[in-house]
Ligand SMILES: Nc1ncnc2c1ncn2[C@@H]1O[C@H](COP(=O)(O)OP(=O)(O)OP(=O)(O)O)[C@@H](O)[C@H]1O
C-alpha cells in the first residue's frame with residue numbers, strides 16, 4: 222500500500238463515521254421522542270373517544286395526526302405542544318395553540334382547516350389583507366341614549382419580533398420583554414400617558430380589583446395553563462394603563478402584548494380612534510411579528526390577522542330571555558356572545574359581552590364595523606320585541 226492510500230483510507234473511514242454520527246444526531250434532534258409519541262397517541266385516543274365539540278376534535282383526523290405526529294419546529298415544538306390544551310380541556314371551543322410562529326407552517330394540515338372554520342372560510346390559499354384602520358370618523362355611538370350598551374372595548378394583540386410564544390420563552394426573555402415594554406410605554410404622551418404595573422409585587426387586592434373592573438386578565442386560565450403558557454408566572458407579566466383606564470396594555474398574558482381601548486357607554490368612534498392612535502405610535506417603537514399570509518401573529522389561531530376583537534357589554538333582556546335565540550341571532554351577524562367576565566364565563570345581571578368573531582380575511586376597520594353593524598341590528602330587534 223502506498224503512503225497516500227494508507228492515509229486516505231482512515232481519513233475517509235473516519236470522515237464517514239463523523240458524518241454518520243452527525244446525521245444520526247441531526248435525525249435524533251429532529252425526531253419526536255418516544256414519550257412524546259406515547260402522550261400524543263393517548264391524547265388522540267382520549268379526544269376521539271370524547272364528545273368534545275372543539276375544532277381540534279373536528280379536524281384532527283387519524284390521517285392528519287399520522288402526518289404530523291413526527292414533526293418538529295426548529296424550536297423543538299411538537300404536535301403535542303399544539304394540541305395539549307384541547308386534549309386536557311375537552312370543553313374547548315377551539316383547542317389548539319401555536320407554541321411558536323413556525324408551528325403554523327409545520328402543522329398547517331391541522332391549523333389551516335381550523336383557521337378556515339373559525340374565520341368564516343379563510344382558505345389556505347387566501348392571503349390576509351394589509352393593515353387598514355380605515356376612516357375612524359365614520360363610526361359613531363352605538364347607543365347615544367345609553368339604554369343598552371354598558372361599555373365598549375376594542376383590543377388587538379401583538380407579538381414582539383425575535384421572540385417565540387409563551388411555551389418557548391425563557392425566564393430571562395420574559396424579564397427582558399417586560400423591561401422593553403415598560404420602557405417603551407413610558408414614552409407615551411397625552412391621553413395615553415400612564416404607568417406600567419408589574420404583576421410581580423402587585424397586592425392580591427389590587428389585582429382582584431383590576432380583574433373585577435374588567436381591566437386586567439384573570440389568573441390561572443386552565444386553557445393557557447395546559448398549553449404551557451403560564452410558566453414562570455408572574456414573571457414578565459404586567460399591565461400598563463393611563464390615568465382614566467381607557468387605554469391599557471397587557472404584557473405577556475396570552476400574547477406578548479394586548480393593546481386595549483375601553484370606556485363606559487357606546488361611543489365606538491372614540492374608543493377605536495384611541496386604539497388606532499396608540500397602536501400607530503407603539504408600532505414605531507417596537508417591531509411586531511407579521512406574516513404575509515396570516516397577518517399579525519398570535520399564540521391562538523383565533524386571533525391571527527387583524528387580531529381585533531371589538532366588543533360591547535350590553536343588556537338585551539328581551540332577546541336574551543332565550544339564550545339560544547340570542548346566540549343564533551348574533552351568529553347571523555358573525556358575532557360571538559360571551560359572559561360578563563369574558564370568555565368561558567356566564568352573564569351576570571343580564572350583561573353580555575358581544576364581539577366580532579372573525580379577525581382574518583378582512584381589514585381592521587371591517588372587523589370593527591362588523592361588530593358595529595351587528596350590534597345596531599341586535600338593538601333594533603330588541604326594540605321591536
Ligand atoms: N365591552 C367591554 N366592556 C368592558 N369590559 C369588557 C368588554 N369586553 C370585554 N371586557 C372585559 O375584558 C376582560 C377580558 O375578556 P376576555 O378574556 O374574554 O377577552 P380578550 O381580552 O379580548 O381576550 P381573549 O379573547 O384572548 O380571551 C374581561 O374582564 C371582560 O369582561
Ligand SMILES: NC(=[NH2+])NCCC[C@H](N)C(=O)O
Nearest residue numbers: 313314315316317444521523
Ligand atoms: N383567548 C382565546 N385564544 N380564545 C380562543 C380559544 C380559547 C380556548 N383554547 C378554547 O378553545 O376554548
